[in-house]
Amino acid sequence: MKKGHIVAVIGGACAGSEAAFQLASQDIEVVIFEQNDLPYGKIEDGLPRWHGKLQDKEKKKIDEKLTLPGVHFVPHAKIGENVTVNELFEQGFSAVILANGAWRDRPLVATGVDEVKDLSFCYQNPFIYWFNHYHEKSYEGSTYPVTEGAVIVGGGLASIDVVKVCQLEVACQRLKEMGVEVDPVTLEHRGIPRFMEENNLALEDLKMKPAKLFYRKRVSDMPVASPPDNCTPERMQKVYQVREKLVNNAIKKYLFEVEPHCVIKEIHSENGSVTGVTFQKTRYEEGKLVTTDEEIHVPTSFVVSSIGSIPEPIEGISMDGEVYRISDTTTGRVLDHESMYGVGNAVTGKGNIQVSYRHSKYMSSFVAGSLNATEPDYESLFKGQEEAVQNNMQEIFQHLSECSVPSDEVRSRLTSWIKAQQGKQDYQDYLTWRDQILSAR
Template sequence: MSKQATHYVAVIGGAVAGSVAAEILAEHGIQVVIIEQNKKPYGKIEDGLPRWHREQRKQEYARIDARLKKPGVTFIPSTRLGSDLDFKELIDQWGFSAVVLANGAWRDRNVGVEGADEYIDKGLIYQNPFIYWYNHKNEKSYSGPRYEAPDETLVLGGGLASIDVVKILQLETYERALRAKGVETDMHELEKKGIPAICKNHNIEPQELGVKGCLLIYRRRMQDMPLAQPPDNATPEQLARTEGIRQKLLSVQQKKYLFRFQDRRLTGGLIVENGRLVGLKLSETHVEGRKATPIPGTEHELRSPLIISSIGSVPEIIPGIAMKGEYYTFKDWDLGYYAGSDRVFGVGNVVTGQGNIRASLVHSQKVANHLIENYMGVGESGDISGFTAPAEGRAAAQAEQVKERIQSVTPLSEAQVKALEQRISAAQKKAGYGGDYDAWIAKVTPPDLE
């Protein structure tokens, strides 16, 4: 750590947004301390991007590593803001010039029916722990909850992440069904070529396997699904084209992974038997713009061995951080200025939650749509290398603002720097981190991490 350092910034979370911000700040002579809750700093890339994207995941790990190893960036792993570290203490007592929240969106949005959360792990699970399990379940050292992926699971969703959930269910179910017929398949092959193609290679008709498939339900119309996005200020023709792309995307997915889909359904109640959630009470909806309202008289029941809610991720509640609805309170949502303190900022998913891959400054709409097709496994090249570009671009722009602000703040005195560096060393020691980033990553990476 530098003795000449005059500004120190804490960045909470070391994944895409946090590492991009850290690199930019460090390049401007600002000392940056990444405080990461996990042993590894890869965030959604490791725990949210399904493991069939193996090449992309490896490339992103390497890019995050390179940023976190830049001179001026210090890493503190295994330290969680909100439990290991108090937010108010961090901003008021540690003495950082600024605090940047880059902790992403890890809290599943509530299912929206009173009492539903009583049935978590009793018929109901949420998307984030489910994908975490899927990505890590084959590691020998995995000790988290284990989930089943039963046939006929009901998935509530509509966005990209819910398509990932549906694909996981179908891949698991068909792999099991094929194995029961003596056919060993590889998940990567099933995902890449699609279920019908693999069945055909083995002279099996998918119907022979007796799989009914999981069911994805969405509250609006199929053409409203947030899979592709129109450009800003879209014309009626552009809107119609986007709706067509969404329908095509979904139907190509269904052909490849054989899941069922039902649009215009809203959850209104729970069906509980013997302390377990066994189904949902649904209504058909009337859709007007973004509003989906239940149509009286269309109430019906749908039973399912498992319900997975995949209706979006929002930032975790952290004691001391002011909330506006599901989000932290930012007074400028583009720039990530936190309303409660002019020394606290937000970058990345923590500001807006996990939005959609939008046609942005970084991507033309055409590129964005190809990217989504490739992400979903229905594109021609399978290349998703531009996937994190919107998140990186946004984080870089926000980091520039943080830099501007910090440069107008009084530099830290030598005594302040000394006291802060003592706290940083103590936190690293507590985490068992000796300061050698590569050696640490090698130590904490399971040999069988996919």
């Protein structure tokens, strides 16, 4: 590889740090632009905090990659806002890699959704962010009014986490009223029935109306485990069983309910606060999902929409529906710009894991699932992400081997510009910055 290239990477989490590692291994300088204080993405703000051990392990991997020689980090640099896409190209980067994940909640289409003016209706991403951070001393964000009998609209992995958070929050409140102090992470690890038993308490004493997850198809269709490529009908039966087992295990431990075959029709509110939801029932007719005339009305004062995350639009990059316009998911080349490539969730959106992870041995274990599985294997998902990035990098290396290296003058101007961007945050080096941020929390 020719020496002297400098590559910009947007987003420093799982995909961005792996891209940086791959580039640095070839002696290519990398600058990671991260919108947040720290580059942990969905690991820190998407994975609920009861996965503490996995979060620590994954963060450590990112830290190691970000402290490699030739890898520079610029915090609080949101591309499209603080720094524009055009600016990156004008500064002379040899390539720009989009590794900014999928942070926009897919908008919920339902009558009345715009009438809700407070947090009694919310989306999954800010809700999980709140759950992961509200206990920190520096937290200044919103507080979500989780109440018993919450309604969750969804069906994927994240929606299981959301319904669990609702159950754990209400159970902790009830236990506190009964004089028992427990935090949601401990309660998650023990499971609600076991914790009650260990504390000589009766489940009925909780007097909790369960939170309920509404899904448009059957439980066996819930995408908590996905079929492998070229799945045989026999294998598909196993995938259905794994899905049911994963969901039923979670129901047993956290006591929520699942209502399949429901699509949301309307959110009802009074004075800007949620009072209930109307769903329409669905059924399969000759293998096709159809909506029926049957409706159910569910009174509730808290609704979370967890129907998926999609990449956020960035000024200067065109979208093709919910995703960026790219040539294909293997090369990840962004069609608007010759030297811009996408990796990770930024390219696939979340629904496309099979496409991006086709070659991943780790993903195949996640995808096929195991009948003994008690919960989704997030570690495989993150590992699969790294492998997918490795596949994407071939095209980027090819581009770098063909394009000319920036002149000394461009490199020196670029270096000063990067230092100026870092200086805006008083940033010195990655580890000092990380420790400063963590100690302030």
